[in-house]
Amino acid sequence: MAPPVPGATAWRLEIHDELGSTSDCCIAQAGVGAEAGLAIMARRQTSGRGSRGRDWQDPGGNLAFSVLLRPIKAEGAVGLWPFVAGLAFHGAILPWIRDPAQLRLKWPNDLLLGGRKTAGILIESGSDAIGRWLVIGFGANLRAAPSIAGRTLACVADYGTAPDPAVVARAICVELDRWQAVWRSDGFGSLRAAWLERAHPLGTRLVVRGESGQVEGSFVGLDEQGMLLLDCADGLKRISTGEILLLDRDATGGSGRAGT
Template sequence: MSAKPWPEGTGCRILQEVDSTNAEAQRLAPTLSGPEWILAHRQTTGRGRRGRPWANPVGNFTATLVMQPGETPDKVALRSFVASLALFDAFVAATGRVALFALKWPNDVLLNGGKVAGILLESAGAGGTLSHFCIGIGVNLVAAPSRSDVDESAITPVDLQSETGARVTPEEFLDLLAPAFADWEAQFSTYGFAPIRQAWLNRAAKIGEVITARTGKESVVGTFETIDDTGALVLKTASGRRVISAAEVFF
């Protein structure tokens, strides 16, 4: 396991304990002049999507990258795919194994079919302009929530150490993740979403298979065809092609 150099111009702070790395990032954002990673060994009020609690046993990875992007909110949100690709690369660097990992729309990473990492995006701003953007990342490095702690239809949580034998500390994982993110961010900034989209599709789980997308108003069952140039999920259903911009996906 060898890490690339830390990305130039990107800050880093490591905390023993915090309420939530995303909350800390939002507090710090007005004082920062560039992107910064915030890693915490313990969170007291960590949360996932839709406000759900996010368990963070000691030894797992919880960090947030806070940025000050200059683009419109819809383009900024595409960095969830940048973060997914960076996570994929960090896992491969940590284990030397590619085939074990896959990306689940919109922003989870799977290991042997189980969920090993998730991403939470939060932003602040007004008038169509974002003052800052936070990418919160949680990784089950050494422990995973029990099956009873997640929705019965959700993918089973897994951890990196149990599934692969790789023992990686949070700091070591950040040293792999930060350069990987910087590399994909450079592609995104230079060439736009097209190469990010293709790279994500090359690593996507369940392409060509039937999945269920729950939007909050309905459940849509269809064949996972692709994602479009806005990052939306495209399904082929019995009633025609459906483009879904926000949902939770179940296999």
Template sequence: MMREVAGLPHLRVRALAEVGSTNVLAMEAARAGDPGGLWILGGRQVEGRGRRARPWVSEPGNLYASYLVLDPASGDRLAQLPLVAALALSEAVDEMCGTYALAKLKWPNDLLVDGAKISGILLEATSLPNGSRAVVMGFGLNLVHHPDLADYRAADLAGLGYQVDVGQAFAALAGSLERRLVSWNGEAGGDRLMADWQARATGLGKAIRVRFDSGETHGIFEGLDEIGRLRLRLEDGTLTSVSAGDVFFGNGS
């Protein structure tokens, strides 16, 4: 069912009571010839996934939404999209809750409130037969409940004292993401993105661990490089850039 969002009548939104995965449906739409600019909104998600195919608990009451965009950028700039997504969701949370920087950003795209994770973001991309590149940006936001996670503490907005319904949350996210994509694609958009992301970052200048499939490394988090990778100062003073991994602070959050 297509629905209209108050204040954003131009949006194309396919809303379903239950889905397997909003990301999967958005990617299927791309392969079927959708021109992009499509939102898939699920009331309940029974096959949700996080990074590295980790399952994500997706019971009713939280926000589950995926956005399909075609050819959003070229080359190295695609690596910045997780930062765009996280910053847009963080700003949307402020709009929902009437706050400023309530949710801090943990590289690359986690949102933390008092060290607890309140969201999941998963970006997936594929090349289409016509040569276009389809990118799906999947968002999960804990509004009224949260999962028990093995490696992280989690929280939800209701438990933090903020009452937000799914419709309100989606409208805030859709508007915020639209503004962020326009800004990112504008003049000096990448520089503005890096500055705005780092202004909301947690752990800057502090010791962190970065876990990979093959092991882990540690050092001082020194911000982002020009394409959005994490800059890590190693014990020997070397400055290296990390393109993928799970970040942990001293408290394990």
């Protein structure tokens, strides 16, 4: 086990050469009463998973990292944690990017480089005799992007310097403490403002795919609950879930088309 990460949370970072899933390991530990602050990283992950049931492929040298949190009830709904996690992830990756404007957040849980997905977050929750827990999984293409049919992905190495995954894992822990403190002291409004500063620009054309079909419109912000605000041909829509595709403009405000 690596030394603890300093900060408000008693982080306990474990680094493994290979695991099936870092999130599965955290969930298993939560099930036997592990306390908040458990952080598990694998230098190679063989059974990683992403959002909407997708596999998260790991060619090696990338980040596979999960943390266990037991949030206090007053901290807010699970639905606001993607913003804490996204801001923490952005802050941990940003120092390694040559042009900071290339790194953008995409609602609700992705990071883009040059308009292409480079990292994602998966949040899972449960409860036990101790109380409710969250496991937040962070996956990032640091050294290489996997080849996936129909998708064009990016990696940090193409836009800067690929750091050691353990350095990024430790930075995420520090940033999670930072943004949790902002949330508790200033409320979600401060998180929303910070998130919007780091997100794809207002006016970006988006398509949202959901179980009932898809809608297209212009991104106009987030509401007070973190829902996506989309200006569509038939009026303003609030989106609570869905797969997001960026159209017409990439995440840095240039021309062209970006995928998920």
